[in-house]
Amino acid sequence: MPHTCHLPATFRYVLLLLMLCSMTVGAEPVAATASENASLDEEIQTLKQDVLALNRELFILEEELLYPASTQVAVFLSLDVGEFFSLDSVQLKIDDKVVSNYLYTPREVDALQQGGVQRLYMGNLKTGEHELVAIFTGKGPNSREYRRGASHVLTKSLGARFVELKIMDNESSEQPDFSIKEWE
């Protein structure tokens, strides 16, 4: 709602003058610019799509080249609710070797709390048994420092394996639960 209608006559004159100015300044160039802008917008859309397609192709190429299905292992992390645990960082060890140390930003924790799942690690493992150990650090109930681990023996066969590290609230104990689950 324009506030100018209440101005005394002298001020209204100012605004009228302004309107006249803005109406007369380069009406034609504006039309030309609009068409240029439209084609620039189309080019940006096409370019974005082309770069997206390139990224899709390169991600798949990278995965096939670096992590062939026969040895591929991907470890994901999810957070369910998160009322009794505020995640700060995760350390992941496979066969006693640290393969990932991840420190979370508040933005990432928020995305996890809303239902997002993070790909924490991607690597290669030979067929056979391997021990996964995840150490979670953060704030537990009553904002106390909290550090807990979970372990799992993964039997790697020939196909790609997906593993999920899950942090869930345990309503009955009012404590967080940490578990590791393999996906088929």
Next chain:
Amino acid sequence: MPGITRSWALLLCLIGITRALAAADAPPTSVRDLQYGEVLYYYFQQDYFNSIVQLQVARQQQHLPHHATEAELMLGGLDLSYGLRDEANRIFQRLLSEETTDVSTRNRAWFYLAKISWQRDDMDAALQAIERVQGNMSAATRTAAINLHSLLLLQQGNNKAAISLLEDTHSGKHWSPYLGYNLGIALLRDQQLKRGTKQLDRIGDSHAGDEELRLLRDKANLALGYSYLQDGNSQQARKTLERVRLEGPLSNRALLGTGWADSESENFGAALVPWLELSHRDSTDPAVQESLLAIPYAMTRMNLHGRAVAQYNDGIAQLLAERQKLAQSIDAIQQGDLQELLQQHDLGAGNGWLQQLHLDSEAPALRYQLALMSSHDFQEAVKNYRDLLVLKENLSTWKSDISAYDDMLAARQARFEAHRPAAQQALQGTRLQQLQQRYATLSGALNRIEATDDTSGLANPDETRQWQQLQKIGAQLSTLPDNPDTAALREKQQRLRGILIWQFQSDYKPRLRQARKQLAELETLLDESQQGIDNLQQADLDTPSGFAGFSKRITDNKARIELLATRTDATLLAQGSQLEQLAIKELEQQQQRVDAYIIQARFALAQTYDSALQSPTGEGSAP
């Protein structure tokens, strides 16, 4: 300048109201495929680029069997958020053309199509699409659709239809304060002042739990206050405008209006209070500039001509300084400072990137960012510019990464060649065949034992040895003459034989089960070994051509990266230029307004001098 920082963040919230409402449901967060959860991880960080890439990769790798339709709808929504309106349009049209698409998905597709048409300024198409949203739908979709529908009707000037739509919704569970605000505005525009006033007053007097609602409350009070002013009800106007928060992003306009409300009541002394407060605020704001003229105007009306002259002179000096600053800003933008500043920010911050701009609010090129960002075209241009910078960085990263792929491929090839002789030897060997034959023999023996109930066939080595000994002893005893000693021995042999037979019979079934189980495990192992051999054979055949395939893909993609990088640079240049033109156009309009204020102030100053000369109080003597 903390005031600016705060206002900037709040202004973004203000812009965000429509955006937040214009989004239909959040995507389902019940994750049944891990890769779908990964897409959500990026989505919730508003990283639409990576969200789209991960979604496309997961679909190509067939990792989303449980989220196929949602993924398609989500991709359309992501494309739209990422500015790919044409692609989003195609996806939603395709979803609508499929007979299998359910009602909920159809509603969301129509909603997004309406939004796309709205963004393209095609109001008729937008209205046609939004009218197709009907039937059962979630509360979030219903509220978002009604909001968009009412905005479209208001934009078309069809206030009555907007009122009817919003009033039909009013008592339902889909009602939100934002819809209430739209209803209030529609009623005022339709000259239903009493009802419109009541509607906005309800929002303006409400308890607001969060910042967005507080902003909506300020908006309602501002709109209502100016409506009262227009209606000549200055007392109510003042009361309403005073409810706008003093530190909020709308406070300048509220202070200006409060002064005008007092002025309308001929209470010029009171009008000076908000205007003087306003005059000390950020001089880039038109409301502040206007206060520089309003203050001496009030003083003139109070017959304080001398002070008015001083204030006019002071105001003219400030406006001239402002004009100078505007010229400096235009000059800085023409020199490329705006683009340079935009390039200095962290691109990884998603939409937070825009909020970081206030850090450089003192730099001439960004001094008028508040005014610039209130323009939709400029906002879109900045977003596109930022997206292009991200693309440039993305391509640069891939360019560096892909150069290492050749080395990795060479290393894999070398490793393959090193292991190949041993593998080929393994392929040519007959060990697995021998094992398979032994398995066949064992399997046949077990079948025979089971068919003939040969309980001794499953005896363990000790029992077999004992059985054979007893058989041998039995044969020897049969050759001995009959006498009591022999009879005792024969009886003992028979007893032991009976015990052994009883043992065979009682252990037969568990042993048979155990044997079957072991045989099955053996079969699995042999199958896996065969699979391994098959894979090895396939790898031996495929891998050399696979290496060639990888090599070609790497080479092709290197060329693609180069081409896209060149295109991105050219587009970035064009977008940067468009951004500068938009900024300069806006600042030139500001210059025109300041010029007009200066002319007006000089004109009013001359009038004030005249009045001062005629004033009987003598207060009007020139300073």
